Amino acid sequence: MTKLREDIRNVAIIAHVDHGKTTLVDELLKQSHTLDERKELQERAMDSNDLEKERGITILAKNTAVAYNGVRINIMDTPGHADFGGEVERIMKMVDGVVLVVDAYEGTMPQTRFVLKKALEQNLTPIVVVNKIDKPSARPAEVVDEVLELFIELGADDDQLEFPVVYASAINGTSSLSDDPADQEHTMAPVFDTIIDHIPAPVDNSEEPLQFQVSLLDYNDFVGRIGIGRIFRGTVKVGDQVTLSKLDGSTKNFRVTKLFGFFGLERREIQEAKAGDLIAISGMEDIFVGETITPTDCVEPLPILHIDEPTLQMTFLANNSPFAGREGKYVTSRKVEERLLAELQTDVSLRVEATDSPDKWTVSGRGELHLSILIETMRREGYELQVSRPEVIIKEIDGVKCEPFERVQIDTPEEYQGSVIQSLSERKGEMIDMQSTGNGQTRLVFLAPARGLIGYPTEFLSMTHGYGIMNHTFDQYMPVINAEIGGRRRGALVSIDTGKATTYSIMSVEERGTIFVNPGTEVxxxxxxxxxxxxxxxxxxxxxxxxxxxxxxxTKDQTAVIKTPRILTLEESLEFLNDDEYMEVTPESIRLRKQILDKNLRAKAAKKKKSSEE
Known part of the structure; x- marks a missing residue:
């Protein structure tokens, strides 16, 4: 009979963006008394990165542990956005079950499909938590039916279809096994009990030779590179001589200098860990995700983790604009390259390739958000750089050129649905579902080429006057559509001179279009x-x-009045870009520019391009 570690449960929390994953983890930490009572719980404790806190999204997978009735529950909090799906896929290897958090009003969303598909592929045991049950518009019974339909559609087996359901309001700290909001009690016990009763305990094969696979990476100035993962077999102690099986098939021996276990939000040093534990190991400087640590006398690496390929790429280059070097701390191409290569150490979904030019790199990622987070992070760290317009990655499958298609789900007031359908049809989107969700709202589902969605969110928001909600996630590669899709419909207003923008000039130009700069801005x-x-x-x-x-x-003493300029965010600037333009990013500014600055040289290049196309 297989021996189990009944004192441990390894579980991942997965959900769509903003359905309350991180808030639920905060509440589990609080109610299990894992956090020091003297320390006030910081809201969304597990979102520790500045960008995560600002955007209210989880970018990096986090791990924590809570103790409940003598059982240690290791909890992995994963990103809910497809662009960070690389994180989700690795976490699935570390756990035995998943808690799927679904909004009691919004129901199943594109991202729910993505993360659930990954979990079911790994044969993980699911539990469903219908969150935000306290919402006046909550429809828990219908949402559970939607989840069941989704499970069937994604090919869940009979055992997975028998998922238990807990109804909760994480923000209020209440839960219940009943879908009636009146039955909610101020306790998370139903969630804890369901995890312990339904998620399988890990197999205890700690007597066998060690197998530990790295799923996440961290870095610490004192101990260097840290590999975080699960012990699938055996036992490891501080001081053990072990072998690291590298991705390229080579091996390296090293000594385990430190082991860390997870307690609440803290990482504490431990002396020993065994099969089923989620731990962090230090001692090897160039350890990578997917590599296996084994005893030196029994080298049996685990299969390398499969990560979905990038779907979008853009060119990164050192800043060479007339204002280069004014505002940044790191401005040379060498510094930019070092930073991009450093990002590869922890982000397995990212690709960085050199180009013919020493100061340009092709950077590929899982989507616009993935790459824009990298750009924003570098900007805040003091880097100056320029990036080109994002473009999709074309793949050849069975001799046919294919491009990525996305599943797009839109919730919009009924009066705007005609405009939305028309605009997505123009971008070669195909509508696959349409239903009324009540309250004058319509839900539309499309399959659209990813390149048609570049730059679309801004157009969509203005079309629906800010009332529309759009979610999209990678679906599959399909044959390339031979047509111009997406792209900017209007031209740019381009400065012909260098200096400071004046109110007088802006007044004379603003009737020609929309201005992006304030008076006094250097151009x-x-x-x-x-x-x-x-x-x-x-x-x-x-x-x-x-x-x-x-x-x-x-009229001399009249005050000049100009319209408020439209200041673009980083994402809006990326969406605005055309093929012959760059976005210049510095710690203080985001500027858009033509790749060829001189007007006459631009005209010559355009003429040459036109004649070569003919």
Missing amino acids: YEGMIIGENSRENDLTVNITKAKQMTNVRSA
């Missing part, structure tokens, strides 16, 4: 200062000052 020749109201690019002088005369006029 340079070739910099994009706005969007033209027509399809063509237009060069304008935005630095011209009003001529002073000694003639006093009746």
Whole structure:
């Protein structure tokens, strides 16, 4: 009979963005008294990265542990966004079951499909928590039916279809096995009990030779590189001589210098760990995700973790604009390259390739959000860089060129559904489902080429006056559609001079389109200062000052009034880019520019391109 470790449960919490995963983990930490009572629980304790706190999303997978009735529950909190799916896939290897958190009103969303599919593929045991049961618009019974339909659609087996359901309001700290909000009790016991009763305990084969696989990486200035993962077999102690089986098939011997276990939000040093434990190991400087640690006399590596390939790429290059070096701490191509290569150490979904030019790199990721988070992180760290327009990665499958398609789910007021359907059809999206969700809302589901969605979110928000909600996730590769899809419909307003933008000039230019800069902003020749109201690019002088005369006029003392400029965020700037443009990113500024700054040289290049196409 197989021996089990009944004192441990390893579980991952998965969900769509903003369905309450991290809040639920906070509440489990609080109610299990794992956190020091003297330390006030910080809301969303597990979202520790600045960008995570600002955006309210989880980017990196986190791990923690709580003790309940003598059982140690290791909890992995995973990202809910497809762009960080690389994290989700690795976590699935570390756990024996998943807690699927679903919003009691929104129900199953594209991202729920993505993470659930990954869990079912690993034959993990699911538990469903219907969260936000206290919402007035909650529809728990229908949501459970939707989840069941999704399980069937994703090919769940009979055991997985018998999932237990807990109804909760994580933010209020209440839960119950009943779908009636009136039955909610101020305790998370139903969640804890369901985890212990339904998630399988890990197999206790700690007498056998060690097998530990690295699923996550961390870095510490004192101990260097740290590999986080699960012990699948055997026991490990501090001081053990072990062998690391590398991804390329080579092996390296090293001594385990430190072991860490997880207690609440803390990582504590331990002397020994055995099969079923989730731990961190240090002692090997160049350890990577997917590699296996075994005893030196029994080298049996585990299969390498499969990670989905990137679907989007863009060019990163050192900043070479006229304002280069003014605002950043790290401005050389060598520094930018070092930082990109450092990111590869922890982000397995990222690819960085050198190009013909020493100061340009092709960076590939899982989506716009994935790459924009990297750009924003580098910007905050003091880097100056430029990036090109994102483009999808074309793959050849069985001799056929294929491009990534995304599953797009849209919730919009009924009065805007016609505009949404038309706009996505123009971007070659195919509608596969449409249903009314009540309260004058319609849910639309499309299958659309990923390149058609580049730049679409901004258009969608203005089309639905901010009331529409759009979620999309990678679905599959399909044959390339031979058509121009997406792209900007209007041209750019491009500065013809270098200097400071003046109110006088902005007043004369703003009737031509939308302005992106404030008076007093420094601009340079070739910099994009706005969007033209027509399809063509237009060069304008935005630095011209009003001529002073000694003639006093009746209107002389009138105050100049200009429209408030539209200041683009980093994501909006990426969406705005065309193929012949760059986004310049520094710690203080985000600027858009033409790749060729000189107006005459741009015209020559455009003419040459046109003649070569003919």
